[in-house]
Amino acid sequence: MDFAFSSEQDMLRTAAREFLAEQHPLTGLPAIIDGEPGWRPDSWKQLADLGWTDDELTLLDQVVLFEETGAALLPAPLFSTIALALPAIRHDKDLVASVASGELKLSLAWAESGRPQGIADTGLATTVDADGRVTGRKVLVPDATFADALVVTVAGPELRLVRTADATVTPLSTSDRSRRLSEVEFDAAPSQALGDGSVLGEIENRAFVLAAAEALGVGRRALEDGIAHASTREQFGRVIGTYQAVSHQLVDAYADLELARSLTYWAAWALAEGDEQADVAVAAAKTAATEAAVTACERSIQVHGGVGMTWEHILHRLYKRAQWLEAFGASGRALRAKIADSVIG
Amino acid sequence: MDFRDTAAEAAFRAKLRDWYRQNFDPSAIPGAGRPDVDFMRSWSHKLFDAGYVGLTWPEEYGGAGLSPSYQAIYFEEMVRAQAPEHIGIIGLNMAGPTIMAWGTPEQKQRYLPKLLSGEEIWCQGFSEPGSGSDLAGARTTAVLDGDHWVVNGQKVWSSWAHIADWCILVVRTDPAAKKHEGLSYLLVDMHAPGVEVRPLRQITGDPEFNEIFFTDVRVPKDSILGKPGDGWKVAMTTLLHERGTLAFALVGQLRQHFTRLVELSRQPAPDGSVPADDPVVRDAIAREWIELQSLAFTNYRTLTTLLTKGQPGPESSVVKLVWSEANQRLTKLARGLQGLSTMLDDEGGVWDGYWQYRQLRSRGNTIEAGTSEILRNIVAERVLGLPRSR
Numbered sequence: 056m057d058f059a060f061s062s063e064q065d066m067l068r069t070a071a072r073e074f075l076a077e078q079h080p081l082t083g084l085p086a087i088i089d090g091e092p093g094w095r096p097d098s099w100k101q102l103a104d105l106g107w108t109d110d111e112l113t114l115l116d117q118v119v120l121f122e123e124t125g126a127a128l129l130p131a132p133l134f135s136t137i138a139l140a141l142p143a144i145r146h147d148k149d150l151v152a153s154v155a156s157g158e159l160k161l162s163l164a165w166a167e168s169g170r171p172q173g174i175a176d177t178g179l180a181t182t183v184d185a186d187g188r189v190t191g192r193k194v195l196v197p198d199a200t201f202a203d204a205l206v207v208t209v210a211g212p213e214l215r216l217v218r219t220a221d222a223t224v225t226p227l228s229t230s231d232r233s234r235r236l237s238e239v240e241f242d243a244a245p246s247q248a249l250g251d252g253s254v255l256g257e258i259e260n261r262a263f264v265l266a267a268a269e270a271l272g273v274g275r276r277a278l279e280d281g282i283a284h285a286s287t288r289e290q291f292g293r294v295i296g297t298y299q300a301v302s303h304q305l306v307d308a309y310a311d312l313e314l315a316r317s318l319t320y321w322a323a324w325a326l327a328e329g330d331e332q333a334d335v336a337v338a339a340a341k342t343a344a345t346e347a348a349v350t351a352c353e354r355s356i357q358v359h360g361g362v363g364m365t366w367e368h369i370l371h372r373l374y375k376r377a378q379w380l381e382a383f384g385a386s387g388r389a390l391r392a393k394i395a396d397s398v399i400g
Numbered sequence: 401m402d403f404r405d406t407a408a409e410a411a412f413r414a415k416l417r418d419w420y421r422q423n424f425d426p427s428a429i430p431g432a433g434r435p436d437v438d439f440m441r442s443w444s445h446k447l448f449d450a451g452y453v454g455l456t457w458p459e460e461y462g463g464a465g466l467s468p469s470y471q472a473i474y475f476e477e478m479v480r481a482q483a484p485e486h487i488g489i490i491g492l493n494m495a496g497p498t499i500m501a502w503g504t505p506e507q508k509q510r511y512l513p514k515l516l517s518g519e520e521i522w523c524q525g526f527s528e529p530g531s532g533s534d535l536a537g538a539r540t541t542a543v544l545d546g547d548h549w550v551v552n553g554q555k556v557w558s559s560w561a562h563i564a565d566w567c568i569l570v571v572r573t574d575p576a577a578k579k580h581e582g583l584s585y586l587l588v589d590m591h592a593p594g595v596e597v598r599p600l601r602q603i604t605g606d607p608e609f610n611e612i613f614f615t616d617v618r619v620p621k622d623s624i625l626g627k628p629g630d631g632w633k634v635a636m637t638t639l640l641h642e643r644g645t646l647a648f649a650l651v652g653q654l655r656q657h658f659t660r661l662v663e664l665s666r667q668p669a670p671d672g673s674v675p676a677d678d679p680v681v682r683d684a685i686a687r688e689w690i691e692l693q694s695l696a697f698t699n700y701r702t703l704t705t706l707l708t709k710g711q712p713g714p715e716s717s718v719v720k721l722v723w724s725e726a727n728q729r730l731t732k733l734a735r736g737l738q739g740l741s742t743m744l745d746d747e748g749g750v751w752d753g754y755w756q757y758r759q760l761r762s763r764g765n766t767i768e769a770g771t772s773e774i775l776r777n778i779v780a781e782r783v784l785g786l787p788r789s790r
């Protein structure tokens with residue numbers, strides 16, 4: 056039994072942390088995400104040069120990486136390219152190479168209005184004709200405005216690759232401005248076949264593990280801010296961190312995050328190894344980590360007092376990402392129902 | 401990262417599983433899950449004879465000298481077999497490790513083998529009527545008189561003292577010194593003249609903990625761990641193990657409770673309904689499973705850090721805290737499935753009052769071994785680096 060990261064993984068973590076602190080500090084984030092286009096397209100090549108878009112990274116490597124990009128709220132289509140789309144194009148060496156080199160940024164268009172919106176739900180109205188032309192309307196597509204092409208789920212189920220230039224992308228006002236959602240309309244858009252829908256279950260599980268990893272980073276960052284504030288702010292002549300009503304909230308946030316961290320590592324390992332408990336491990340990690348991140352942000356806002364409620368403070372940015380991750384893919388209730396089916400029968 | 405057993409671990413697991421199959425029948429446990437001292441004593445001897453006690457202890461003291469991962473496997477298999485623990489919980493998890501860390505070679509030889517075999521049972525005399533959380537405020541005194549310490553005072557809440565042969569006792573030996581520096585740590589014979597044990601009934605109805613009165617009890621001068629004045633430091637070693645090493649056993653017990661909760665939920669409740677059909681119940685059970693798995697895998701993380709760096713990581717500090725609240729929630733959930741029948745005890749109750757006992761006993765989990773408030777203070781200061789609250 057061995058829970059240790061490899062020395063390469065430890066190095067990846069340190070390198071990512073240093074790079075992000077220097078190149079993508081949180082202080083600079085609001086100016087970028089409140090403006091247009093909402094990210095720095097020139098930064099993508101750098102991420103690719105660091106190897107972050109490489110298909111060689113294992114899921115556990117990506118867990119290490121996404122915790123750091125989560126903590127930085129890195130506004131780039133990394134989650135959408137790596138977590139949502141990469142498994143669907145893996146069989147195509149050319150596409151994989153284009154992603155690795157930074158030429159191709161992707162996202163996944165799966166949800167439709169008025170239908171079940173899980174990644175692996177397949178009762179779809181979007182269709183593809185004999186000439187490979189895709190017609191339909193997708194909603195809640197992450198980072199569609201940043202992507203060069205979209206993996207689109209269509210009736211069958213089948214997966215098609217469509218260039219965003221061949222579709223109509225309408226950005227929606229999104230609470231988490233660092234990960235925007237769009238509506239995408241396809242009107243006989245030309246497409247490339249990527250295979251049947253059998254990979255969707257894997258995409259969902261991987262995306263849940265990486266959402267959990269991001270959430271750990273977001274929660275950790277909110278907790279660090281809370282600790283820093285509680286260690287310096289004085290009221291009634293004492294630092295507020297000496298009040299247990301303050302410090303114990305932060306301890307509980309720490310405990311929730313550490314427990315969720317254990318689940319996330321387990322889930323990543325189980326999924327990568329095809330362990331029989333992979334599905335429930337992933338469900339547990341996704342709900343525990345995203346819930347822990349949301350609660351860590353809420354506790355940190357409380358500990359900050361009035362300043363925690365201001366638009367200028369970074370906390371609401373973290374909070375909204377945590378909420379995004381919690382709402383993404385499946386609710387906690389749905390994931391727990393899945394777990395109940397497995398443990399109770 | 402790899403959660404699979406190594407070949408040697410897998411062989412150990414298979415052998416242990418087989419041993420349980422041949423030697424243990426869950427239906428043979430008397431009482432409704434209340435500890436039965438006679439049964440636990442004989443069971444502990446059996447475990448010892450088979451070589452499953454003190455797995456991580458050095459061989460020279462009767463241990464097996466294995467890495468902590470074997471202890472983890474032991475607890476997993478114990479849970480799987482629904483088997484009870486060794487009776488000497490305080491000895492194995494607190495007194496033993498402290499004696500190993502601080503004892504002289506003679507002390508180790510004298511106490512450890514009998515502790516492992518279950519021949520001698522230990523209790524912990526830390527808390528007093530006037531000092532519980534504030535352990536360093538202990539007022540029980542020990543005064544040197546020739547070759548002996550003479551002990552006077554009172555301890556309280558001392559678990560299993562009524563069946564114990566030895567006590568790890570925190571006493572004040574230097575009233576003039578500062579609070580934390582005037583303490584010493586004695587090993588006291590519970591059968592010595594002047595030691596009087598008065599059982600106290602807990603809310604479960606069981607007399608599990610006790611008052612201990614010491615009146616001019618003479619303790620040999622060399623029955624001390626460390627030097628006079630080292631008492632606080634030695635006691636910290638005990639508490640580290642009480643709150644740390646025990647984690648696998650605690651989570652093992654929680655898994656046993658969880659397995660039984662699922663079993664309970666599938667059976668018709670007293671009103672004829674089946675709780676497992678209720679989505680609200682299913683959601684609550686799934687929540688407890690998530691919590692249980694998160695504790696189990698946090699323990700594995702701790703174990704890895706222990707094996708690679710020699711001491712557990714900071715995440716281990718929250719396991720007892722989270723476990724205690726999980727155990728309280730889970731047992732309460734089980735009772736909530738029973739309607740008004742939850743008020744029936746013992747033979748009249750569901751499963752002969754198993755859950756009634758477990759749930760009431762769980763209220764002590766957030767008090768014993770450091771209250772949850774004290775544990776949160778410790779994590780706030782030592783892990784998060786927040787300023788001291790006192």
Ligand SMILES: Cc1cc2nc3c(=O)[nH]c(=O)nc-3n(C[C@H](O)[C@H](O)[C@H](O)COP(=O)(O)OP(=O)(O)OC[C@H]3O[C@@H](n4cnc5c(N)ncnc54)[C@H](O)[C@@H]3O)c2cc1C
Binds near residue numbers: 523524533558764765
């Ligand atoms: C089932 C059980 C078994 C036990 N077994 C043993 C044993 O074998 N040996 C032994 O020595 N002791 C044992 N104890 C005693 C246990 O260690 C003490 O009860 C515990 O340390 C609390 O001390 P106290 O009871 O004096 O409560 P107090 O210390 O008076 O605490 C009362 C309340 O005040 C809170 N409080 C106190 N100080 C602070 C603070 N600084 N900040 C915030 N809140 C605070 C506590 O959290 C608690 O809620 C056992 C207790 C139980 C319940």
